[in-house]
Amino acid sequence: MLPWILTAVCAVGILLAIMKLRLLKADLDALSEQIDEKLHKDTNVSLYVSGRDRQLCRITAKLNRQLDLLRKQQLQYQHGNTELKNAVTNISHDLRTPLTAIAGNLYMIRRTDDPAEIGNCLDAIEERTEAMKRLTEELFRYSVIISDEREAETEEVFVNQLLQESISSFYPVLTEKGITPSIHLTDARIVRNVNRSALARVFSNLLNNAVKYSGGDLEITLSDKGEITFSNMAKELSAVETEQLFDRFYTVEAARSSTGLGLSIARTLVERMGGTITADYDNGRLTIRLLL
Numbered sequence: 001m002l003p004w005i006l007t008a009v010c011a012v013g014i015l016l017a018i019m020k021l022r023l024l025k026a027d028l029d030a031l032s033e034q035i036d037e038k039l040h041k042d043t044n045v046s047l048y049v050s051g052r053d054r055q056l057c058r059i060t061a062k063l064n065r066q067l068d069l070l071r072k073q074q075l076q077y078q079h080g081n082t083e084l085k086n087a088v089t090n091i092s093h094d095l096r097t098p099l100t101a102i103a104g105n106l107y108m109i110r111r112t113d114d115p116a117e118i119g120n121c122l123d124a125i126e127e128r129t130e131a132m133k134r135l136t137e138e139l140f141r142y143s144v145i146i147s148d149e150r151e152a153e154t155e156e157v158f159v160n161q162l163l164q165e166s167i168s169s170f171y172p173v174l175t176e177k178g179i180t181p182s183i184h185l186t187d188a189r190i191v192r193n194v195n196r197s198a199l200a201r202v203f204s205n206l207l208n209n210a211v212k213y214s215g216g217d218l219e220i221t222l223s224d225k226g227e228i229t230f231s232n233m234a235k236e237l238s239a240v241e242t243e244q245l246f247d248r249f250y251t252v253e254a255a256r257s258s259t260g261l262g263l264s265i266a267r268t269l270v271e272r273m274g275g276t277i278t279a280d281y282d283n284g285r286l287t288i289r290l291l292l
Contacts, residue, residue, distance in 0.1 A: 046064045099128075109122070138261050154193050154195050159199070170208075173211055174218065179217065179232075181219070183221075184221040213286060229287055
């Protein structure tokens with residue numbers, strides 16, 4: 001009697017094993033089809049298995065994490081590729097414009113003996129050459145900042161004083177543009193442990209941005225909490241354009257003599273110092289907030 005019982009138990013065990021193997025094979029076939037579909041057709045639907053095999057469920061979960069990572073990397077690549085194409089277009093335009101002006105003025109110099117006209121052409125060539133120099137230097141500085149991943153040296157920086165020095169250095173440029181800044185700095189001593197040259201560069205880029213986009217005014221504040229704001233009228237901007245101001249190579253048509261790297265550099269430096277920088281646009285007024 002016992003051998004028959006053992007035989008029956010073994011038969012049931014074998015039958016259950018066969019059923020489990022068939023279910024496992026069906027899950028593996030379905031999983032294979034899902035992977036093939038996900039690789040050839042971008043979809044947000046996660047991989048799934050209908051069975052309850054724990055090992056297979058763990059494998060499926062790992063595959064989902066890897067596929068999600070792959071999709072994010074693919075989106076980043078596509079965004080970067082589009083960004084690079086736009087950058088090449090913008091930079092080509094920015095360099096071709098002064099080059100065309102230089103070539104045109106050289107042509108005029110060859111066709112005239114009038115000293116006054118030659119002098120005007122040389123002035124135009126010098127101006128366009130300086131514009132190209134600024135563009136190439138901005139590109140170079142950006143590449144240096146992005147490629148340098150070393151941790152910058154920090155020190156205790158008296159933010160109030162550094163901001164005042166930055167504003168003072170820009171006064172001639174602001175005055176030339178007809179801008180008289182309204183400055184409100186707290187009497188509280190704001191000290192932050194940051195890289196001094198990096199923070200000075202951020203202030204410089206923000207002031208330069210105000211010169212480009214300001215509608216004729218500029219208000220700079222430093223609060224007791226250390227929040228710094230640069231605010232000015234910028235009616236030629238829009239809310240959508242404001243969201244793109246920190247993107248690499250983004251430029252507004254009204255500010256064409258730029259590679260669009262100033263604010264991108266500022267954001268990179270601020271984030272490396274552990275701070276935040278944002279831009280708001282309300283009723284034609286652009287406000288950039290910096291908090292370290």
